[in-house]
Amino acid sequence: MGKVCVVTMDHNSSTVRERTDFSSLGDCLPDLKSEGLVEEYLKLDTCNRLELYLVLPDSGDDRKAVGPLCVPGTKVICGYEAVRHLLRVLLGLESMARGESHIVSQVREAYKSSHGCGKVLHKLFQRALGMSASLRARCHPGREPSIPYIAASHFVKNFKKEGQPRVMVAGLGVIGTETARVLQLMGCDVRAANRSLREPDKKLAPISVEPWDSWKEAAKNCDAVFLCTSSDVPVLSSDEEDSMPDVSVFDLGVPHQSEPRGFGVRITLDEMKDIASAMTGEYSSLLAELEDEADNASSALLSEISILTDDTWKRLALTRANELIKDRAAACSGRIGAGAEDLEAFASSVIKAFLHPLASAHTAHSYRAWRILSGEPEDYGQK
Numbered sequence: 383m384g385k386v387c388v389v390t391m392d393h394n395s396s397t398v399r400e401r402t403d404f405s406s407l408g409d410c411l412p413d414l415k416s417e418g419l420v421e422e423y424l425k426l427d428t429c430n431r432l433e434l435y436l437v438l439p440d441s442g443d444d445r446k447a448v449g450p451l452c453v454p455g456t457k458v459i460c461g462y463e464a465v466r467h468l469l470r471v472l473l474g475l476e477s478m479a480r481g482e483s484h485i486v487s488q489v490r491e492a493y494k495s496s497h498g499c500g501k502v503l504h505k506l507f508q509r510a511l512g513m514s515a516s517l518r519a520r521c522h523p524g525r526e527p528s529i530p531y532i533a534a535s536h537f538v539k540n541f542k543k544e545g546q547p548r549v550m551v552a553g554l555g556v557i558g559t560e561t562a563r564v565l566q567l568m569g570c571d572v573r574a575a576n577r578s579l580r581e582p583d584k585k586l587a588p589i590s591v592e593p594w595d596s597w598k599e600a601a602k603n604c605d606a607v608f609l610c611t612s613s614d615v616p617v618l619s620s621d622e623e624d625s626m627p628d629v630s631v632f633d634l635g636v637p638h639q640s641e642p643r644g645f646g647v648r649i650t651l652d653e654m655k656d657i658a659s660a661m662t663g664e665y666s667s668l669l670a671e672l673e674d675e676a677d678n679a680s681s682a683l684l685s686e687i688s689i690l691t692d693d694t695w696k697r698l699a700l701t702r703a704n705e706l707i708k709d710r711a712a713a714c715s716g717r718i719g720a721g722a723e724d725l726e727a728f729a730s731s732v733i734k735a736f737l738h739p740l741a742s743a744h745t746a747h748s749y750r751a752w753r754i755l756s757g758e759p760e761d762y763g764q765k
Contacts, residue, residue, distance in 0.1 A: 384421050384439060385444070385461065386464045386465060386502065386503075386506065387436045388434065389457075390467070391431070391432050392431040392476065393431070393651070393652075396455035405427065407453060411423040411425070421439055421502075422503045423503075424492060424499055428485065428488045429636045430636075430651065434451060437503060461684070462684050465683050465684045465687075466676065466680035473517060478655055480662055480666050481522065481526045481662075482527055484528065486514070486515075489507070493507045506687045509686055517672060517676065520675070522672055523669065527658075529658070530564050532654065532657060533561065533632050533634060533649070533657075534564040534565050534608075536649070536657050536661070537549070538569075547571065548570070548603065548605050549573070549604055550601040551572060552608065552639070553575075553577070553611035554576040554580065554583070554610075555611075557610045557634055562586055572589055574589055574591050575591065575594050575597030575600075576591070604629055605628075607630070609631065609632065611639055613639060618640040619641055623641070623648065624643055630646065630647040631646070633649065633651070635651075710725075710729070711729060
């Protein structure tokens with residue numbers, strides 16, 4: 383089956399700057415795979431963690447495979463501990479805001495977009511996603527925290543001034559929208575700005591949206607600024623921060639969206655770690671049952687991934703088909719003068735129609751058919 387390993391660096395072992403500096407970690411994985419040092423791989427890159435999920439050959443040299451991936455701040459875990467780690471990540475037990483569920487969609491997206499998964503990682507992530515959903519439904523205490531909630535609560539508790547607090551939220555993506563919504567629920571007068579033109583999420587109460595080129599001037603009249611963009615460079619310089627010394631800056635971006643300032647309050651995700659730990663200490667005790675169930679389920683999950691089912695081979699076959707479609711569409715679009723996306727859509731519809739009888743069949747031969755279509759050599763000794 384191969385050995386499952388995880389190379390991980392998170393908010394407990396590294397800073398935002400370190401994770402940003404090593405954002406290219408894993409770029410060498412396709413080469414390691416072509417050399418036979420790695421059989422399968424998946425990269426998970428979020429605000430607070432950078433992880434590589436690997437399947438190493440049983441007879442391979444683990445040190446040669448993992449060595450190029452071990453940079454300062456990383457640790458390597460294998461076997462049961464690796465499977466347990468994935469399950470804990472999906473349950474939010476490894477998150478800065480313990481118990482949160484944002485990580486689920488992030489893992490699902492990383493899995494969906496990965497081209498390095500094979501039979502083992504496909505089965506592992508399929509079952510881990512399903513198992514974590516079941517455990518959440520049965521054992522999660524509810525009222526899950528989040529980084530936006532913790533940051534907003536910390537502001538209201540420690541930096542609130544007389545009257546209704548006024549805040550500026552820069553960036554209206556997922557994190558920015560939730561930050562604005564939580565601040566509204568806490569009674570703040572929220573204003574926002576976004577680099578791209580978009581309508582605020584309907585979950586938000588009516589909100590004043592400032593033009594991107596003038597939000598910093600408007601922020602000077604606020605009590606706090608929450609930076610939630612995904613810019614590759616800081617959107618707020620130290621000089622701009624120092625020009626608003628009475629405005630607290632909460633930098634929730636990766637990489638940092640602000641520069642160190644000489645005056646006033648600046649809190650980044652690195653400082654949020656201790657704030658989150660202190661604020662969620664009592665809540666964490668409610669996760670004890672979920673922790674225990676995750677440990678018990680990990681052993682079962684490790685056993686399950688050695689048994690491959692129709693669904694695993696089906697996903698492998700469809701992934702292979704999608705890769706072929708993209709390659710052929712890109713190669714043909716220039717020759718025939720049609721858009722690659724249009725060709726992909728047409729080819730996908732043909733493939734789905736062709737495979738529909740097999741996809742809807744549940745016979746003794748479906749396992750073998752999907753396995754052949756996935757490109758896996760036949761092995762009559764294992765089902």
